[in-house]
Amino acid sequence: MIGVDFLIKPFSTLNECGDFIAKFDHDDYIFVAVGDVGGHGSENVGHIANECRELLKNNFENELESILLEINRLQSIKERGLTLFLSKIYKNTPIVEYVCVGNQKGYLQRFEKVTQLDFQEGVVGYVIPEHIKTHVLKLKYGDNIFVATDGVSDYRSALSAETTVSEILSQKSKSDDDAILVKISFNIKDTHFSTIPNQFSDPEAQDSAQKKPSEIKIKESHKKPSIEIQKEKEPFVAKETPNKHKSLDQKSQKKDQASKVSVEKPKEFLKKDLSAFVFYTSLESKNCKVLKQNLFTFLDVLGVEKSSHVKIITVILEIMATSPSPLKIYMGENSFCVQYESNYELQEKVNYIFNKKSDVLEIEHTANIEDKKQTLDNLKKALKNGATLQEIEIENLKDDDEKKTHALQQSNKMAAMGEMIGAIAHQWRQPLNAIGSSIQNLEYDYEDGLVDKEFVDQFIEKNKKTVQFMSKTIDDFRNFFRIDKEKRTFLVRQMIESIVNMQSAQLSNHSIALKISGEDFSYKGLESELQQVVLNLISNAKDAILEKQIQNPEINIYLQDNRIIVKDNAGGIPKEIINRVFEPYFTTKDQGKGTGMGLYMSKMIVDENLEGFLSVDNDHLGAVFTIDLKSRGGV
C-alpha cells in the first residue's frame, strides 16, 4: 500500500495559497507533485497554483522531465516563479522516480536513517538547470518520503516513521509563509515484487491484490489543522512578496522551443522514384523466421550499425504485423527509408524507439549500393517471395549449372534442417538412453529367468510409450516452428505419465521413487508447454534431492481440483529465498550449471500462456510446487 498524507497551512486562506499538492493514481504508479508558487496571500497566487495543478492533471502520465518543461512554459509562472518536486511511486517495481528543482526539502526516512533527496538549484519559470536530472531510488517496506516547501523550517531532526505531518507542521511551519508537508509511506512488502508476473505468493499481499493492486490511503487532513493554526496567527494583511528572481533566463526560452515536438513530413525524394529498389511485402503467409533472416542479411549488406539491427527489425516486423497496408523500403544513396501507413498505436511505438513522429523511418547506411546491386536484387526477390537468400541465389544459378544448383539446394535444405535436428537430438537423448538400457538389461533379465509373458508385455508397453514420445517430440518440434499454436483438450494425468516414463530411467538410476496419484482431468491448452513446466519441476526436484543426498528420495505428483502438485522430500527451499525462486536469473546452483531461467520460464508459461497460477511452498518434507489450472483455463 502506498499512503499519501499531507497538510497545507496557508498564510491566509486556501484559495490564496501558492503551495500546492497534486496527486493522481495510475495503474503503474502514484503521481505526487509538490509546488510552491512565489508569493502568498493573494488570489492571483492561488489561481496560478490551480493552473499548475490543472496542467499536471492533464500531463502526469508523461516523463517527469517533460512535465517540468511544460510547466516552465506557463506564462503565469514566468511572472512569479515556482519550486517544484515531481514524483512517481511505482506499484510493481519498488522504486520512486523524482525530479526536484528549487529548495523543496525532501527526505527519505528508513528506520533511523534519514537521507536528503537530491535537488537542483533553480526556479521554474525563471532559471532552470540546463540538464534536468531524473532520480530513481529503490524503496523498501516501511520507507517514508517527506517533502516540504520552504514554509517549513529545517525539520530533518523531527523525522521518524511515526512522525505525522501535523506534528511537524505545528512545530516547524513559519508564520510568514504558506507551508505544505507531504508524507508518502511505502508499505508494499518485498514479496509483492519478487515474483513475476504480478501475482503474489504471499497470501497477505494476494488478498490486498484482489481488492486493488495498491489502494491509496489519503487523509484529507488539511482542513481542520490548518484552521487551528490560522487562529493563532496575526490578522492577515494582503501583501505581495517580491518575485524571487527578476531576470528572465534565455536558456529556458530556448528550451521551450527545442522541446516542441516536430512532426516530420515524408522526405521529398520518396515521392520521386529515384529509389533503386522497392520492396513490397506483407507478413501474411510469410515465414517469419526466413523474413527475419533476410532482414538481418539486408542490414548487414548495407553496413548498418550492428547494434541497431534488432531494433530496426523489431519495428519492421511490428509494422508488418499491425499496419493495414504493405510496407515499402526505398533505397537511397546514403540511407534507406521504410515507409508505412501508420496508426496511432504504431506511431507511438516507433516514436518511442526511434524518437521520430513520422510515417517514414530513415536509416543511414554505409554501403555503395551499386556494388551490392546483385545481392540487394536477390534480397528483394527473397523478401517478396518469402524465400531464403540462398534459395534465390540457387534459382539464379539454375540456368548456368543444373548440377551445381542441385548440390547447393541440398546443402541449404540440410542447413535449415540441421537446426531442428539439433533440437530434436537433444530431446531424444533421454528416451534413447531409456530404450538402450532396457535392451541391454534384456539379456540379464533373460538369464535371471525374469522373462515371462508379463515381462514381455511390460517391456513392449514401456518401450512403445517411449517410442511414441519420441515420435511426438518430432510433432512438437514441427508445431514449434509453426507460429500459431493451437490449444486443444488433453488428459493431464496421461500427459504427466508420458513425461514420467521418459524420466523413469534417470530417476531409477538415482533410486528416486516417483508416484502419481489423484483423478485425471481434462484441460484445454497448450500441452507441450505444460509438459515443459512439469518436466522442469521434476528435474528441479531431482537436482535438489541429489544435491542434498537425501535417503529414500521420492517425488510425488498429486492431481486434485484441476491442480498439479509436485512435492519432493529434499527438505524444502530456505525461507529467505522462497519468494525469489521465480525471479529471472535467480539460481542456487553453481555458476554455469543453472541459468536461473527455468522456474522463471515455467512461471511465465503457466501464468501467461496457460492462464493459470504457479506457486511454491514448503511442507514438512520438502518443496511443494502447485500448478493451479483451475482459475481460468479449466474445462
Next chain:
Amino acid sequence: MITMHIEKKSDYGTQLFEIKKFIDSINTNKVVKNELLTLSSEIITNIQKYASKGEFKISLDPSGKKVFLHASDHGNGVSNISLSFKDHFSTSGSLGIGLPTIVRLSDDFSMQSSQEGVVLHCVKEL
C-alpha cells in the same frame, strides 16, 4: 576494486571473466555471487547497448559486508523511465528484464538520468 571502461566494441566476455574472478574472491555464498555476476553483466550490457561508452566499478566495502557497483555513461539518459522499469518491456527486442532485474537484485539502488548520461549505484549486502 575493479574499474572498467566500457565501449561498444569492448570484449564483454573477457570483462565478465575479470569480474567473476573478483567476485569469486569475495567471502560469500554462491547465490549472492551469482547475483553479483548477473548484476554486473546486466549493467555492462545496458551501457553497451544504450550508451556505448561508460565506466563500471565494483568494489568491496572495507567491512567486507557490502559490495558496491557503480556505473556511469555518457549516453542520452534513460528515455522512458516508467516503461524501462516495467517488467517485459524492451526497446531492443530482448526479454525486457534488465532494469527491473537490477533493482530487484540490489539491496540499495539509485540512478540519476539526464541528457548528459546515467549514473547508477547499487549496493549488495553480503
